[in-house]
Amino acid sequence: MKVICPVCNRLFEAECTPYTTDYNNIKYYFDTEICMLAFLREPDRFAFKCKKNEG
Numbered sequence: 001m002k003v004i005c006p007v008c009n010r011l012f013e014a015e016c017t018p019y020t021t022d023y024n025n026i027k028y029y030f031d032t033e034i035c036m037l038a039f040l041r042e043p044d045r046f047a048f049k050c051k052k053n054e055g
């Protein structure tokens, strides 16, 4: 499965990385530990924007 690292926007194979995390019930894959740590520090900055009905 191809996934995109939310931190550096690089496309890679999800099976090739041990760096994953769950945030707001969405699983995120990272190509490097550095990217994962950056995400965990400021998850709202990197989390994919999901369309939600507001109000």
Ligand SMILES: [Zn+2]
Residues within 6 Å of the ligand: 005, 006, 007, 008, 009, 010, 030, 031, 032, 035
């Ligand atoms: Zn990355």
